[in-house]
Amino acid sequence: MSSSSCKVTLLGATGSIGRSTLDVIAQHADRYQLHAVTAQRSREALLEICLRFEPQRAVIGSSQDAEWLRSRLREARLTRIDVSHGESALLEVSRAPEVDVVMAAIMGAAGLMPTLAAVEAGKRVLLANKEALVMSGGLFMDAVSRHDATLLPIDSEHNAIYQCLPMQRAGRHRELTRDGVSRLLLTASGGPFRTWSLNALENVTPDQACAHPNWSMGRKISVDSATMMNKGLELIEACWLFDTSPAQVEVVVHPQSIVHSMVGYADGSVLAQMGNPDMRTPIAYGLAWPSRLDAGVEPLDLFAVSRLDFEAPDEARFPCLRLAREAMEAGGTAPAILNAANEVAVQAFLDGELSFLGIAKLVEATLEATEMRAADSFDVILYEDARARRSAERLLHQRSFQRGRA
Numbered sequence: 001m002s003s004s005s006c007k008v009t010l011l012g013a014t015g016s017i018g019r020s021t022l023d024v025i026a027q028h029a030d031r032y033q034l035h036a037v038t039a040q041r042s043r044e045a046l047l048e049i050c051l052r053f054e055p056q057r058a059v060i061g062s063s064q065d066a067e068w069l070r071s072r073l074r075e076a077r078l079t080r081i082d083v084s085h086g087e088s089a090l091l092e093v094s095r096a097p098e099v100d101v102v103m104a105a106i107m108g109a110a111g112l113m114p115t116l117a118a119v120e121a122g123k124r125v126l127l128a129n130k131e132a133l134v135m136s137g138g139l140f141m142d143a144v145s146r147h148d149a150t151l152l153p154i155d156s157e158h159n160a161i162y163q164c165l166p167m168q169r170a171g172r173h174r175e176l177t178r179d180g181v182s183r184l185l186l187t188a189s190g191g192p193f194r195t196w197s198l199n200a201l202e203n204v205t206p207d208q209a210c211a212h213p214n215w216s217m218g219r220k221i222s223v224d225s226a227t228m229m230n231k232g233l234e235l236i237e238a239c240w241l242f243d244t245s246p247a248q249v250e251v252v253v254h255p256q257s258i259v260h261s262m263v264g265y266a267d268g269s270v271l272a273q274m275g276n277p278d279m280r281t282p283i284a285y286g287l288a289w290p291s292r293l294d295a296g297v298e299p300l301d302l303f304a305v306s307r308l309d310f311e312a313p314d315e316a317r318f319p320c321l322r323l324a325r326e327a328m329e330a331g332g333t334a335p336a337i338l339n340a341a342n343e344v345a346v347q348a349f350l351d352g353e354l355s356f357l358g359i360a361k362l363v364e365a366t367l368e369a370t371e372m373r374a375a376d377s378f379d380v381i382l383y384e385d386a387r388a389r390r391s392a393e394r395l396l397h398q399r400s401f402q403r404g405r406a
């Protein structure tokens, strides 16, 4: 890929990762050009992006919003921007022949098929959408190999691990131990409730849960950080990305979010990647790989940071971490069920229908109520995702899960 004319499709352009990606691209407009930008409902934000970046294509969720966007672009005399809507349009912009790089930054399971389309077209895929990999793990990684796609992790911890692994591992799948790696150390901030007692967690509000101490992110991932399901999803993500088992991944709570993760080697070395908590660093890494790019991130001032703390996670207060590890160990469709139940539970919490502690309870109850099977195909994954959502919704509306009870 020639970086002088790199064409980018940005899935989830109106989100937190989307905005950080636009910021990096704007700093390097001579090197990166937006082919397509997508959103689900945020039509005003998508219009702003179109006016500023003039991509070739814009995709939005509904036909009504697409019509609205077309009219605004007509008024601005930007009729050359092709506007379309729905999942088929997302697949098209992900696999378009002229596209070099696809940033997969749609939130949740909705990102799976567009991200897979980019993989199947052999693109360089910058993976922020961890849920896609959690759901479909082995199938997804097989597709990456089969279609010779380049998969670069954007999730800050996995990007850090990728940077700390030996260069020759890039793009290969083989046992970590053959490269002298003994373990992966996955750091976790501990979220906004790291020091809170179980009692105090009973009545936390969505706004409290979304107030992450170090990162500014979308609401779903912010709640995941608060329950530590984010770390559970990341544990599964690490196992697939780096072809390892949960036993080789150690979660380390590090409240400052300066060390983004580490790799331990057989000779006792531990390599860490550090930096200010700013997603423009991994995004710029993914865009420029294997070279480097100025991301506009403040240099790390270690004197200002002054101390780095590390502690063990508490799975009694944050059971989601255990549930995710058990789902990975169980294999098959268990991680897809975990992810689907979690998406239902987090939305219910954000809508005021479920308590904070109810999130883990609903996920666990859904896993217990839903039979798991072999993850044979993407059709099976999508079918089981839908089935687990129905099961979680049913449980949610049972008396025991009503607000105030769970």
Ligand SMILES: NC(=O)C1=CN([C@@H]2O[C@H](COP(=O)(O)OP(=O)(O)OC[C@H]3O[C@@H](n4cnc5c(N)ncnc54)[C@H](OP(=O)(O)O)[C@@H]3O)[C@@H](O)[C@H]2O)C=CC1
Pocket: 011, 012, 013, 014, 015, 016, 017, 018, 038, 039, 040, 041, 042, 043, 104, 105, 106, 107, 108, 110, 128, 129, 130, 131, 154, 155, 156, 215, 216, 217, 218, 219, 220, 221, 279
């Ligand atoms: N934010 C962060 O710092 C990090 C995020 N990630 C991961 O990156 C992904 C995006 O996170 P984040 O940017 O925080 O999320 P946001 O909620 O901020 O943004 C999500 C984006 O996806 C779009 N979207 C939502 N639902 C759909 C759908 N059904 N179909 C198509 N598009 C949809 C949204 O469009 P609209 O605006 O119209 O709703 C928006 O553009 C997640 O998987 C998250 O786990 C990983 C590491 C760090």
Ligand SMILES: CC(=O)[C@@H](O)[C@H](O)COP(=O)(O)O
Pocket: 155, 156, 157, 187, 188, 189, 190, 191, 215, 224, 225, 226, 230, 231, 279
């Ligand atoms: C920025 C990023 O990668 C997030 O996933 C972040 O790591 C969340 O922080 P927690 O460690 O609190 O889950």
Ligand SMILES: [Mn+2]
Pocket: 155, 156, 157, 234
């Ligand atoms: Mn992360």
